[in-house]
Amino acid sequence: MISNEQRAHDIAIALLQANGKDRKPIEAYHEYINTLLPILKEIDKDFPNGIKEHI
Structure with missing residues (x-):
């Protein structure tokens, strides 16, 4: 299972890189x-x- 913190981190990094x-x-x-x-x-x-996660 991916933690909420890890998922939020991944989203935040993706958004910053997009800028x-x-x-x-x-x-x-x-x-x-x-x-x-x-x-x-x-x-x-x-x-x-x-x-x-469904693996």
Whole structure:
């Protein structure tokens, strides 16, 4: 099972890469956190027990 945190991380990274901006490390970290937290809150609300993967 993939944790909600891992799924939110993957989505946040994909969104940041899609923007393709050159950022300084601290700026990139702040943007990552500001992207990650709302996604994680939504996933936790929708899937409080995580999401099971079908392999």
